[in-house]
Amino acid sequence: MRGYLAPEWIAYVAIKAKADEGPAVITDTISAGQSLTANQTIVSKDGNFELGFFAPDHPIIYQSSSELKLLENGNLVILNGSKNPIWSTNSASRVSNSSELVLGDDGNLVLRDGFNSSVNQESAEARVLEELRRSLSGLFSLELKPDSEYVLMWNGSQEYWTSGVWDGQGFSLVPEMRTRFLFNFSFQSNENESYFTYYTYNKNLLSRFVIDLSGQIKQFSWLEQTKMWNLFWSKPLKQCDVYAHCGAFSRCNTADSPCQCLQGFKELSLEDWNLGDPSGGCVRKNSLQCGNGDRFVPMPGMKSPINSVPFAADSAANCKSTCLNNCSCNAYAYSGTGCSLWFDDLLNIQQLDNGGDELYIRVAASEISSSWKKSTHLPAIVGAIAGALVLLGLVLVLIWTWRKWRPAESSKTVEGSLTAFTYRDLQVATKNFSERLGAGAFGSVFKGTLSDSTLIAVKKLQGITQGEKQFRAEVSTIGTIQHVNLVRLRGFCSEGDKRLLVYDYMENRSLNSHLFHEDDSKAVLDWKTRYNIALGTARGLAYLHEECRDCSRFWFGKAHRSRIQQGFNNHEGNERLSRARMDFRRAITAKADVYSYGMMLFEIISGRRNLEQSENGKIDFFPTQAANQVAKGGNVRVILDSQLEGTANTEELTRAFRAACWCIQDDEIHRPAMAQVVQILEGFLEAMPPPMPRSLQLFVEVNRT
Template identity: 50%
Template structure:
């Protein structure tokens, strides 16, 4: 502190002297920068954000990027337990520390204070350790060192450039990415040197060492990307580029955030992207889980998922290591098989590094027909790789062969005998709804038993049966008391549950029903045998009092088309909501997963689902004390009861995260195709955002297909674009109907549904109807006019002047209607300017 005051006095005096001497042009700015750097103490400012020959930074000194200062360069240590230091680049303004580039990822430093980043006389930028040994370098062979400077650009690109010509880049970190691919960067193949730029994952979430998973453009020269395990085994491809999208990523069609460009010439092939809205913060990286991941930053929420592939984490090659089993429905994707423990518990259980796999707890006995060995049955498994076939004719012979082999660890029999010797790899536990699995018999060590104890065991069993019966009664009674409890409720007659109660009801959250942006849902059973659905919430920062108040408000909202909230849990940082269980699942399972439901939804049922959903949303928007905007309307959030009556689910979750609805922009994984344009444009969010999502969902309900499905050449990949043209032309409406219905639909209802769907997805929110108006249209109270084609669907500007949305019967719009009018009504006088059809 004293040193700072002395320096302040000296620098102030020098500044005054320099000013009086007429030396302002040179001394004043230099000393100003010098003073600021010294007073801040933790940041170096050499030539603003640049380094010149002979200059260096070390310790806590950093360089901030030019322009807006979005990125920072310096030494850091990853995680809370690491003792290693690395030179890297990270976001400078985010509350969550996020490195995007690491120079010395495979050669960590032990002391940042004695290490330095320095621009040498030969023009190379290097990292030096405490003994001045070069551990990382730009490895340039020839440069004009006296005319070279180091700069960190505001896109996160570290560059060596010509001082006199800043666009002349001698070296840049964008050409040498680690695990991140930032906007404006490129990822491609140099055809001259045949060198690819690759994204390579960290070893784990706290170790930037080169990991097992990578992404690169096809080395053979085709326009598709591959993800690799260990640089050699491909396990996912983007499909080839068709000048618009990658064939295996149809979701790119409905993108509003990113501008994609693919370049191919004699020198190189590469792919790059930028943001339509430069104020957004986005990153694309190869995750330690082996999935390529796109995330956007939402303040007060953090990084939220926008895109990831493969969509099934278990599709990643060898994701769980040896003797690990992958289960995409579990809270943790990888677990060790029965009788095995992680080779490295910390990495396996907390850092998402499963590459070390698992090891057996007890050594198997290696003798013929070893009495100490047995088999554990694992049902509905996707069998591991590298099976060996045995020529035996029965399941018993297959079992005996594996039991007699010291190297056999498992067997399976489906008419043929397969055994596995050595490590079990790529083992996947399929969920209840998935087919194609088989039983796998895992060899385990079993405790030795004594035949002489048979009589004693038989006597003990008799007594144990009686005791067990009494114990069951006592446990059931206690469990009932625990679950029901005597704690007082909150307004709305909601039942408060402790975490322990719900843990028991859900059998330790073992049966996962689904997962969304706000959390996972698990099936449970109360003591009175009532089946419930428990949603474990994530990312909620409210205190106990605020959370209870919000839940109380939501609990009092009752409507036949809204899911019923039974209770809640607020136990420390744990937040859960308890709903009625819906036996027919979600709408998407009926529309897009035929194997789950043998009977296709008929038109009458679909129309009632559309109408019921609209009524539920209209109630939220218009009949509650405060308008509740859902923010995530999609088939997955429309649940069906035993009579296929629709129930809008998750309707209170946007309210729970607060009135700043921009926070949930990217929390809904996989729902980009339902997001209204205003989410991306950064304008105010209203209930019309739900209307847009409803329109997209209604098109899927009509067609029975995902909007982004690309298996029909005449449609061209994005169904809403093709449908909007047909609806606008008012021809071939029947062609939009799900082909499985074979044309069996009420044409008047189909016509209304198609037109209202297209009105709902208009680009401007003022051009969309309210949900109350949607209900009136579907009920046949109001006639609907053919809608225009949204400009975003046809990629050209639309003239929205004098749009007439709908009128009752054949009533003509008034000549005095304003140019922004959405609708007119025969009940309205010619002098009114109201846009309400019921005015």
């Protein structure tokens, strides 16, 4: 059976908070055979929500004569003035006249029948949440598979995102679900049905969960103070990760304008593109002549389409001629894996930041001027040959040098100031990884001892997928970083799929082991020590962002990443690699580090985790309390760690508090640079009272109600 996964997720297009707009049918239910017309609505039991045809922002076509009808077979449809369906659930009840549509006080619009289920366990056929479009069938759909994983599908055929499995707290590839201060997510699966649902802890909070023209699933919450919808999370995170978002013969580029027609092509419907819907793609400006009348445009650094046809060609020239001699061939690529040809429309082409294939797109000869042919092809060929010869010479010299000077008796090599350990070395040093110090998002850390009795901390990285060359290049960059507030990277290990980093061991371990502990016998970090830790961490990050010439942006994270040396001198961990480049909210930038630093600063001030669950099950989000203090102009001492008994320098506390609030502003341009944070903490730059971030306004409103 094909129908809604959860009809309430798209019903928001016709639901709003109760308002007086025309006569309303005082009921919360539509039974089989009944309908709503343009001047009718249904209202939830307690009057929280109203369903009908509304047009404050995006009018529905044919609004005055539109009709929402629940057919006797259980299919829910929207009809236009000619009584033709423009949208449908494509569902049907097994029992005639048994279906009903109910609008709940939680905002859910539920289509029920006596056998309602999200997955038909007998046929194992998935139910679907389709994108609401002007046509009856949308390009994008969210489906629940029989193995209890959700997937996003393009055109019902191409899977491009999966939720991962449910682990009791959330779906494994949707980490936002673990932030449970606003929503309670749950998943039910038994022999009769499988479905996912959520509710808000505060019934006055409006939320909507949608799949739209972007091909992404999104969850929003309404901010009453700003009268705006606040995006809580979306998947896939990158628009270019949505399959064929830009349509045929168009490329997606996250760093630039998301969609661009390929050279020699134009928008199929410029009107749709201007309305934000590029899914129709592009068409050729000039028809192909076939044979020698056509040319190829090179496109380097591309993620190639998936519908390629392999061809046994022994050279790039042979691959090109094969495509040129077939009038249906639209593109080709040649690499070490052989020749690939494309005969269908080119879909899901992406411009990559690094790597990728060189794709050759077939265009009419008129698209390429004679000057381009004369000035580009020959220099490109000559340059490529010359570059290859130089590179080959360098490789031969390096191989000869390495073989000549390699110490035969040692299993270790040295890259710059870093030692390349063998996996066996680190197994011995850590006693087969027996003493675990902690774990983070990218692996666990173990204590070890080298043969010269030097203590080390070994991090086993998980989920690092880049190749040997790229891994060593990034590690080499990290190894050049030298700063008093940064942990020293001693070396690394790269064997097969094993990736490990070796650091100096910090005697006092991480900051969170001193801030968050239940052992009353442990000494409490005094304010002076905390302030010095905050200042030292800020200096380390400022160095990474502005003074370290070759440093890439370093993901900061939480308090556990701040290491404490003996004597409580702060050292910031710098173990960021490729996977850490992508935080689940956005691409990592310097200002993302600033945000994470601000969240850590709140924990230093309060001595508690920002997110905690109280004994009565209520979720407490500490920055909410801090935001309330900003709004009320209250005394910042009320948020100070109670263990300090008020013994903190008021001026320093105010600086730290204001710096933290500025660091977590929603818009990156409003966050200070880390160098400015250092100046604020040192007292050389005055920080004015910051505005309350929109995201925290939502939390404040929830707590108030």
